[in-house]
Amino acid sequence: MSTVVERQTPGRYARLMTTLLRETLRLDVWVNRLYPTDFNPLYYTGGLSNLFLFTLVLSGIFLFFYYDASLGEAFASVQYITDRVPYGGIVRGVHRYAADGFIVAILLHLLRNWFTDRHLFARDNPWISGMFLLLFGGFIGFTGYQLVWDERALTRLFIGGLGISDGTLVRILFLHIGPATALYAFLWWHYVRLRHPKIWPPGVWVLFCVGLVFLLAGVVPMTRETIPAAAPAAHPTSFPMDVFFLIPFWLLNFLPAGVVVLLLVALFVGGLAIPYASRRETPVEMGVRHSGVAQVIDGNCTGCELCYYDCPYNAIVMVPSPGHRSLLAVVIESRCVECGICIGACPFEALELPKFLERDVLRQVAEALRPGSGQAVRA
Amino acid sequence: MTQVPKVIGFICDWSVDLKPLSDGGRLRELPNVRVVQVPCSGFVRPDWLEEALNRGADGVFVTGCPYGDCLNREGNFLMRDRIDQLQRRLQRRKVDTARIGMLAFGLHDGAAFLAEVKAFVDRIAVLPPAQPARTAGRPAVAQPAGTPEGERT
Numbered sequence: 001m002s003t004v005v006e007r008q009t010p011g012r013y014a015r016l017m018t019t020l021l022r023e024t025l026r027l028d029v030w031v032n033r034l035y036p037t038d039f040n041p042l043y044y045t046g047g048l049s050n051l052f053l054f055t056l057v058l059s060g061i062f063l064f065f066y067y068d069a070s071l072g073e074a075f076a077s078v079q080y081i082t083d084r085v086p087y088g089g090i091v092r093g094v095h096r097y098a099a100d101g102f103i104v105a106i107l108l109h110l111l112r113n114w115f116t117d118r119h120l121f122a123r124d125n126p127w128i129s130g131m132f133l134l135l136f137g138g139f140i141g142f143t144g145y146q147l148v149w150d151e152r153a154l155t156r157l158f159i160g161g162l163g164i165s166d167g168t169l170v171r172i173l174f175l176h177i178g179p180a181t182a183l184y185a186f187l188w189w190h191y192v193r194l195r196h197p198k199i200w201p202p203g204v205w206v207l208f209c210v211g212l213v214f215l216l217a218g219v220v221p222m223t224r225e226t227i228p229a230a231a232p233a234a235h236p237t238s239f240p241m242d243v244f245f246l247i248p249f250w251l252l253n254f255l256p257a258g259v260v261v262l263l264l265v266a267l268f269v270g271g272l273a274i275p276y277a278s279r280r281e282t283p284v285e286m287g288v289r290h291s292g293v294a295q296v297i298d299g300n301c302t303g304c305e306l307c308y309y310d311c312p313y314n315a316i317v318m319v320p321s322p323g324h325r326s327l328l329a330v331v332i333e334s335r336c337v338e339c340g341i342c343i344g345a346c347p348f349e350a351l352e353l354p355k356f357l358e359r360d361v362l363r364q365v366a367e368a369l370r371p372g373s374g375q376a377v378r379a
Numbered sequence: 380m381t382q383v384p385k386v387i388g389f390i391c392d393w394s395v396d397l398k399p400l401s402d403g404g405r406l407r408e409l410p411n412v413r414v415v416q417v418p419c420s421g422f423v424r425p426d427w428l429e430e431a432l433n434r435g436a437d438g439v440f441v442t443g444c445p446y447g448d449c450l451n452r453e454g455n456f457l458m459r460d461r462i463d464q465l466q467r468r469l470q471r472r473k474v475d476t477a478r479i480g481m482l483a484f485g486l487h488d489g490a491a492f493l494a495e496v497k498a499f500v501d502r503i504a505v506l507p508p509a510q511p512a513r514t515a516g517r518p519a520v521a522q523p524a525g526t527p528e529g530e531r532t
Contacts, residue, residue, distance in 0.1 A: 025486045032445060037483070043447040118450065196453065289392050289418045310421070312452040339451035340422030344461065347426065353418070358427075361415060364404070365431045368387050368413030 017280040020115040044201035045109035051206055052102035053183065055213060059095040060180070067147065069169040074149035075229035082222060093217025099141050101213060103244040106134055117280060122193065122313060122335045124275040129189040131271045136179045136186065141245035143176040150227035152246075193335055195312050292354035293336040294343065296329050300350035303327030307342035307351060316342055383411045384437035384503045388496065389427075391420040391454070394444045395484040395492040412496060420444070421454030425465040428479060432469070438503040440480035442492065448485065455483055474509070477502045 031040050041048065066085055068077035081088040110130060113119055119127040145152055149169065191197045200206065251260045283290045294315075303325035308316045315335035321328035329350070331342075342351045343358075352358060386409075390397060397414060406412045417423055420443030428439040441462065443455030459481050466476040480499050484492040 022486065028445070028448065028485060029487050032485075037445040037447050040445075040447060116450065194452070198452075287392060288416050291418055310453075310457055312454070337451065339419040339454060340417065341419055341451060341454050341457060344421045344424050344454075344458065346424070349426075353422070356418065356422075358424070361417075361427055362430065364413070364415045365387055365427065365436070366434065368404075368415075369385060369431070369435050 013278050014280050017115065021117065021280070024112060024115045039202050039204065041201070041205055042108070042112060044198060044205060045105055045112055047198050047201035048205065048209060049102060049105040049109055050187075050199055051201060051209055052098045052105055052213075055098040055210060056095060056102060057180070059091050059098065060177075062091045063095060064177075067173070069147075069173045071149075071164065071166060071169060074147070074169050078148050089221050090214065090217045092222045093220070094213050095144075096222060097213045097216045099144065100242075100244050101209065102137060103141065106130070106137060110134065114274065119275045120279070121337045122315065123337060125193050126190050127275050128272060129186050131268065133183060133186045133190065134271075135268055136183055138245060140176055140179050140183075141242075143172050143179075145242065145245060146172045147176055148227075149230045151230055152227055193313050193315075195309075195314050288356055289338070291338050291340065291356035293333045293338060294331050294340065295352050295354055296331055297350045297352060298328060300348050301325065301329050302348050302350070303329070304348070305329075306347070307345045310345035311342050312339070313337060384500055385435065386412045386438040386440070386496075386500055386503065387431050387436050388412055388414045388439070389417050389420070389423045389441045390414050391441075391443045392416050392418055393450045394420070394442050394486065395488055396486050400489055400493065406493070406496065408493060409496060409500060412500065419449070419451045419454040420458040421449075421451065423458060423461075425461045428462075428465060429469065432474065432478060432509070437506075437509060438478045438480070438499065440482055440496070440499055442482040442484060445483050445485050455481075475506050477506065478509070 028040065028042060031042055035041070037043070063081060066077055066081045066088070068074060078092075082092055083089070085091075113127070113130075147169070191199075201209070248260050248264060251263070255263070301321075303318065303321060305318055305327065307329055308318050313335050315332050315337075316329050317332060318327040319330050320326065329342075331351075338353065340353050340356070343353060345351075349358060388406075397416065400406055400408075401414050404413055404415070406414060420441050423441050428441070431439045441458055443449060443458055446455055446459070449455045462479060462481040466479050469479065470476055477499075482492065482495055482499075484495070
């Protein structure tokens with residue numbers, strides 16, 4: 001296959017994305033000077049997100065034991081957790097700072113996988129589920145701020161019914177924990193097409209991140225923000241901001257509420273459209289990386305399962321087969337990203353990329369060895 | 380060995396940027412190194428490396444992305460394992476393992492890549508000439524040139 005590609009004049013978006021790709025990888029070069037590649041934290045943004053989520057679940061269960069979801073007791077129970085429960089203030093801080101870490105990690109994960117083209121073709125499923133994870137993550141953070149029931153919580157969005165009632169905080173508590181549970185359903189969707197997903201970061205980064213969260217919880221305790229308890233008559237005009245979860249409320253300073261909601265919806269829908277709406281490269285520009293969905297040559301397949309084990313996207317399934325073999329490999333076309341890893345896995349020449357055949361490779365090898373060679377080249 | 384060794388490199392299209400480095404499929408600074416661009420380092424079938432050695436290449440190498448950063452998640456790790464297996468397999472046929480290499484370089488690592496390839500070529504250049512026709516050649520019917528060794532995972 002010719003590797004010389006005629007570049008058409010690419011669009012502005014394509015040029016921007018190519019620049020972002022190159023700069024992302026240049027950043028990697030710098031980080032790799034500090035760490036061996038096995039420990040580059042930017043290679044483990046997904047695992048770091050999962051680590052923070054796990055921390056959130058554990059600390060959240062601890063807080064759930066003490067939290068009282070009633071109008072009269074909610075603020076007092078949070079104060080009780082902070083001041084009276086042993087290490088309660090620390091756990092509260094862990095819950096808060098791990099949430100910030102979670103958002104930072106998933107945003108890094110999103111940008112990195114966007115800029116390096118890891119969302120295209122069959123990898124749209126992790127992208128779409130990831131957008132839902134981001135949406136739910138932000139929503140959970142928002143309801144978490146309401147649960148504290150200080151003045152910051154009086155953003156009457158999910159009150160329901162006739163104003164604030166006894167059911168209000170129960171409802172919000174459900175809207176905090178229910179979507180948090182749903183995160184794991186989305187995570188299943190996120191992982192379902194990946195073989196050996198990198199779920200956890202390397203051990204040293206686990207220790208570092210957990211340690212950092214605990215350190216922050218101890219050094220910058222939650223009690224530094226003294227916000228009065230929510231009162232039905234209060235109309236707070238200002239409160240300490242959280243840059244990760246309460247940005248929409250900051251926007252309310254400049255924009256009407258409807259516009260902010262429209263903006264969020266547009267961001268989400270636009271995010272969903274990213275894998276489909278535009279491409280950094282045309283198929284011609286992709287060259288060898290766009291070689292067609294892998295094809296199984298049924299006659300050569302022995303049913304050994306090697307391609308099945310090596311495919312990183314679970315795109316190959318083994319189906320029962322009559323005849324001399326018991327299994328036959330079948331490529332699920334909608335999952336194949338045309339990487340060709342199964343071709344390298346197959347010692348029986350039973351798999352081919354249609355636009356980059358084995359004989360093309362061997363022809364290039366033969367050409368390379370022909371000129372000036374004293375040895376006869378086998379035809 | 381007096382003559383310049385003939386080396387074939389399989390380069391992942393996503394790893395080191397070959398545009399400034401190569402001309403007509405050969406490295407500009409090392410014209411004896413023929414580069415074959417592949418969609419992912421994991422695409423390379425170890426048989427092809429063996430085939431290249433059998434046909435008279437003095438060395439073969441595969442270049443993937445930095446470990447952990449494979450675009451296709453696992454291609455370079457899988458290829459590293461396969462190269463290890465191929466080296467063990469060919470060692471039994473008295474092929475020096477230095478003739479088969481696995482490199483990992485990112486898009487911007489052109490200089491480091493060239494240096495590593497030079498070192499690879501230099502290591503091969505001092506080896507005694509390879510025995511010609513190490514195997515009886517490929518049979519007419521497509522069959523595995525070397526049977527895979529046991530379970531792989």
